[in-house]
Amino acid sequence: MNGSWTILRERDYVVSAWSGGTTTQLAIAPEGALYADRSFLWRVSSAAVELEESEFTALPDYWRLLATLEGEISLRHDGGEPLLLRPLEVHGFDGAAVTRSAGRCRDFNLMLRKGRAEGEMEALPLEESRTLPRDPRGGEQLFFCARGRCRVESGEDRALLLTGESLLVGAERPLLLIPEAPGAVLMRCRMRRCEK
Numbered sequence: 001m002n003g004s005w006t007i008l009r010e011r012d013y014v015v016s017a018w019s020g021g022t023t024t025q026l027a028i029a030p031e032g033a034l035y036a037d038r039s040f041l042w043r044v045s046s047a048a049v050e051l052e053e054s055e056f057t058a059l060p061d062y063w064r065l066l067a068t069l070e071g072e073i074s075l076r077h078d079g080g081e082p083l084l085l086r087p088l089e090v091h092g093f094d095g096a097a098v099t100r101s102a103g104r105c106r107d108f109n110l111m112l113r114k115g116r117a118e119g120e121m122e123a124l125p126l127e128e129s130r131t132l133p134r135d136p137r138g139g140e141q142l143f144f145c146a147r148g149r150c151r152v153e154s155g156e157d158r159a160l161l162l163t164g165e166s167l168l169v170g171a172e173r174p175l176l177l178i179p180e181a182p183g184a185v186l187m188r189c190r191m192r193r194c195e196k
Contacts, residue, residue: 020054053102064110067108072103124188142169144165148184152176
């Protein structure tokens with residue numbers, strides 16, 4: 001996807017049910033892969049955790065990065081000490097771990113296939129414009145507008161992201177992020193194939 005630029009709106013997402021609520025898949029690679037087959041390279045999704053207590057789906061072949069967009073949850077991996085996850089804090093964990101959560105929230109997930117994909121996830125609160133340099137490592141990145149509105153520019157390409165919308169773009173492109181409303185927040189996921 002060198003130089004790619006794809007705007008994703010809510011009609012482009014895939015919504016499904018899980019034991020604790022509903023999950024909205026924003027993007028998956030390779031294109032056309034199915035989450036249920038557990039053969040995807042990476043997946044970005046957001047879930048509504050509607051039960052006070054729930055158990056995460058076991059994903060032993062994946063590393064997971066998780067943040068909450070609204071609400072706090074307490075996570076416990078393999079019966080260990082609980083960890084409180086506050087909004088926009090990112091927590092990474094092994095998808096093979098038996099993970100239980102307490103609390104209701106709307107979360108945001110990046111799943112990376114072990115040994116085949118690597119990446120990062122971060123929250124970008126935007127009080128003023130910000131320039132992101134190109135990533136020489138390549139790959140792709142997804143920006144999800146978690147709050148407010150944000151304009152994204154790169155060369156001749158422009159996108160206005162409203163709350164709930166996303167942009168999937170090649171990581172080799174420098175980007176200018178311009179908040180269009182106070183309190184704008186983007187979630188940024190970066191995904192790359194592992195080098196052999």
